[in-house]
Amino acid sequence: MTALVGLVRDDLEACNRLIIARMQSPVQLIPQLAAHLIAAGGKRLRPLLTLAAARLCGYRGERHVGLAACVEFIHTATLLHDDVVDESDLRRGQASANAVFGNQASVLVGDFLFARAFQLMVADGSLEVLDILCSAAATIAEGEVLQLVIQNDTTSTEAQYLDVIEGKTAALFAAATRVGAVVAERPKAEAEALDSYGRNLGIAFQLVDDALDYSAAQEKLGKTVGDDFREGKITLPVLLAFERGDETEKTFWRRVLEERDQKDGDLAEALILMGRHRAIEDTIVRARHYGDRAIAALSAFGACPEKAALTGVVEFCIARAR
Amino acid sequence: MTALVGLVRDDLEACNRLIIARMQSPVQLIPQLAAHLIAAGGKRLRPLLTLAAARLCGYRGERHVGLAACVEFIHTATLLHDDVVDESDLRRGQASANAVFGNQASVLVGDFLFARAFQLMVADGSLEVLDILCSAAATIAEGEVLQLVIQNDTTSTEAQYLDVIEGKTAALFAAATRVGAVVAERPKAEAEALDSYGRNLGIAFQLVDDALDYSAAQEKLGKTVGDDFREGKITLPVLLAFERGDETEKTFWRRVLEERDQKDGDLAEALILMGRHRAIEDTIVRARHYGDRAIAALSAFGACPEKAALTGVVEFCIARAR
Numbered sequence: 001m002t003a004l005v006g007l008v009r010d011d012l013e014a015c016n017r018l019i020i021a022r023m024q025s026p027v028q029l030i031p032q033l034a035a036h037l038i039a040a041g042g043k044r045l046r047p048l049l050t051l052a053a054a055r056l057c058g059y060r061g062e063r064h065v066g067l068a069a070c071v072e073f074i075h076t077a078t079l080l081h082d083d084v085v086d087e088s089d090l091r092r093g094q095a096s097a098n099a100v101f102g103n104q105a106s107v108l109v110g111d112f113l114f115a116r117a118f119q120l121m122v123a124d125g126s127l128e129v130l131d132i133l134c135s136a137a138a139t140i141a142e143g144e145v146l147q148l149v150i151q152n153d154t155t156s157t158e159a160q161y162l163d164v165i166e167g168k169t170a171a172l173f174a175a176a177t178r179v180g181a182v183v184a185e186r187p188k189a190e191a192e193a194l195d196s197y198g199r200n201l202g203i204a205f206q207l208v209d210d211a212l213d214y215s216a217a218q219e220k221l222g223k224t225v226g227d228d229f230r231e232g233k234i235t236l237p238v239l240l241a242f243e244r245g246d247e248t249e250k251t252f253w254r255r256v257l258e259e260r261d262q263k264d265g266d267l268a269e270a271l272i273l274m275g276r277h278r279a280i281e282d283t284i285v286r287a288r289h290y291g292d293r294a295i296a297a298l299s300a301f302g303a304c305p306e307k308a309a310l311t312g313v314v315e316f317c318i319a320r321a322r
Numbered sequence: 323m324t325a326l327v328g329l330v331r332d333d334l335e336a337c338n339r340l341i342i343a344r345m346q347s348p349v350q351l352i353p354q355l356a357a358h359l360i361a362a363g364g365k366r367l368r369p370l371l372t373l374a375a376a377r378l379c380g381y382r383g384e385r386h387v388g389l390a391a392c393v394e395f396i397h398t399a400t401l402l403h404d405d406v407v408d409e410s411d412l413r414r415g416q417a418s419a420n421a422v423f424g425n426q427a428s429v430l431v432g433d434f435l436f437a438r439a440f441q442l443m444v445a446d447g448s449l450e451v452l453d454i455l456c457s458a459a460a461t462i463a464e465g466e467v468l469q470l471v472i473q474n475d476t477t478s479t480e481a482q483y484l485d486v487i488e489g490k491t492a493a494l495f496a497a498a499t500r501v502g503a504v505v506a507e508r509p510k511a512e513a514e515a516l517d518s519y520g521r522n523l524g525i526a527f528q529l530v531d532d533a534l535d536y537s538a539a540q541e542k543l544g545k546t547v548g549d550d551f552r553e554g555k556i557t558l559p560v561l562l563a564f565e566r567g568d569e570t571e572k573t574f575w576r577r578v579l580e581e582r583d584q585k586d587g588d589l590a591e592a593l594i595l596m597g598r599h600r601a602i603e604d605t606i607v608r609a610r611h612y613g614d615r616a617i618a619a620l621s622a623f624g625a626c627p628e629k630a631a632l633t634g635v636v637e638f639c640i641a642r643a644r
Contacts, residue, residue: 027468084406084429104470107406107429111436112463118440118456127447134440141434146349148426 001043001316004309008051011065015047018069022116033109037076046176047072049201049313053180053194056306063183066120067129071176073117074133078140078168080110129179136175143167152232152258154242154250161236162203165210170202177201193300197310200294205317207287210235211280214271217321226267232257236286237279241270244277284321291318323365323638326631330373333387337369340391344438355431359398368498369394371523371635375502375516378628385505388442389451393498395439396455400462400490402432451501458497465489474554474580476564476572483558484525487532492524499523515622519632522616527639529609532557533602536593539643548589554579558608562601563592571595606643613640 005012023034047068054064083106114137121130147164150156177198181191212218213228214237228235234257242253252269256262274280291314301307327334345356369390376386405428436459443452469486472478499520503513534540535550536559550557556579564575574591578584596602613636623629 115460138437
């Protein structure tokens, strides 16, 4: 990450200035609430990917700055709507916007940021870029709805889980990197290579996130362990522990995740079962697999600092699990 | 309305087919939930305005059908998010999508429909149309957030109330009619005339809606009286009754709307106070004023069946109050 940030520092600063400028509104609650998330200082991972992908493609203009801001707005809007969705109490280690401002404000300010994102795309003026990012927005929503449909359902499959994370997470990563090739007017093959890089990185990133939710490493990142567990969210660690468990264990998972009947000690018990079946380790193995595919997709590009930095991002995402 | 529907019947059927086709998704909950609202059979007022405005401008192509569907998707998405916002139990006389499917599904399916709307705009391919509708989407969100900020606050002003309804309602009406002139490639003056028509119609429409919430006529439309009252929503009838009331009455309004301390008989008392101060009648007078401005804006166009039908829509919207 450090190499990546170093490479595009000026672009990132321009992007941050644009984000602050475009989240303004005469309705004060909007910048207040947006700042709560945006100032919360996410890693800006997605906009960094757009900036670096464009530079990797030899782009020397400024359009990628606006599109990086657009990608961050879409991401921030989905976080605000997730606050409604998950009733999550922690977001990047602080109270979620929802807990502070309420469901209604989170929904509406999220809508505002979505609209701002589309306005930034229109200002960019490329219908191809608009198509990529609008399609990603639709896919993200489909992934989030599918996650809602299968939550608390221990009979859901690993394939359904992959559909969920490809939609809710990987689609935006793929769009964020693909547009880098589009603004640079590179051949379709490079756009598809960057799409594949972003998509596989996004899947790896989410797999690690879902592993972290059951891992002590999570606390280092200022998040609580077991948020997904308390919500009865069906993630790969759960699916692996369930399918590898005996009937007694399956009964336990059904009670805590399907019936949501949880009492003290249940999270500890879940962690023991996951340990017994190597559910966390094998989730990280899957993440490593997708991370390797992301790196392989970069073979379309010759050696350069941007390629090295994008390779480093994959390693960074997977290293979070340690 | 009948004249309008008659004039664009084929276009409306094409629009309805497109709406059904574009709300599909492999994630079944999405069409299910969307159908709950879309099949609930709104009047399709906004898409009808787009279709008629394009025809008024002499447009003979098919682009207006896709844009009308886009306008209906944006409207439906805001209804879904309003269900979260207002905890409204009734929407067009039936249980709101939210009551049936929950907050989370309403937010996410609303996001999907927003994305679909933007995809329809991208398919249309006009950056000018994209600019108009994306700006409207941002303005709608600002209006909804402002409404949230001033709700339960009896010190808010009529000017703030007008800002709210211009944002949450009139902006989409204005965009829906303006794009009719844009697809027909008519001069800016006609686009602005149709924008003014839609904006003033939208304000009149919302004023009547807010009057209806305290009127027996509401029951004829299958909605309950007093939803806004129970939510402590500050609308013009309330503002008029409050500013014209004595100190005892102001104390009443503060208790029921600011403290939200409501008991049996309070709604009846509110209706008595509004009657005493002609709050409903004067809200309708305001609506009539904006309706007349909408009709005046049509003077930019020569007499034709479309102009007559659009004039009729204004009368229809105001007549709902009787």
